[in-house]
Amino acid sequence: MQNRLTLDKIIIALDTGLRTLLAKPHSVRVHPDANIAEAKLSTADKKYASALMRVNHTGEVCAQPLYCGQALTAQHPETTAALKQAALEETEHLAWCETRIQQLGGHTSLLNPMFYAGSLTLGVIAGVLGDRWNLGFLAETEQQVGEHLASHLNKLPEADKKTRAIIEQMQIDEAQHAQQAVQLGGAELPAPVRFFMRQSSKLMTTSTHYL
Secondary structure: OOOOOOHHHHHHHHHHHHHHHHOOOOOOOOOOOOOOOOOOOOHHHHHHHHHHHHHHHHHHHHHHHHHHHHHHHOOOHHHHHHHHHHHHHHHHHHHHHHHHHHHOOOOOOOOHHHHHHHHHHHHHHHHHOOHHHHHHHHHHHHHHHHHHHHHHHHHOOOOOHHHHHHHHHHHHHHHHHHHHHHHOOOOOOOHHHHHHHHHHHHHHHHHHOOO
């Protein structure tokens, strides 16, 4: 059963974009760091932790159009449902990251609109290729995000327990998204595609660390 691209779905996609870039995100779940006291961090540690969370925030900004684009062109309801659930949890991640950045005195990336547009394009293309590749793209994306989050846990200032709690919960969620995509029949992507994804991710993480 094919999930046709209709006008109402396009309107929903545009609305998602505006809300992601302009509105304050909200989390249904309690923020993972809610019950953790703020540590006394140096100015340098706050700046560094904020930069790491800015990168993570942009990653979550990218997740919204990516999964939205994939859901728009997915062929089966089960795939669409999985993508929508992943997008919902990524919205929560967006809220956690944005709040933590503000607490640390930092700012979100100026490059978010550009990366949003690029991710939407990739999502639509992945969906058009068929559900096996669509789900495979989701699984590979989440696996790479998980590796990226693990590297952040190693880089964080030891005393920053609040940021650590957020990243650890994000890591758990991303792993579940990847596992579900594989269980639904996601195919392993060719090595050149995985390489391209890693290079694109590297461009995003390097640039948004500073901007």
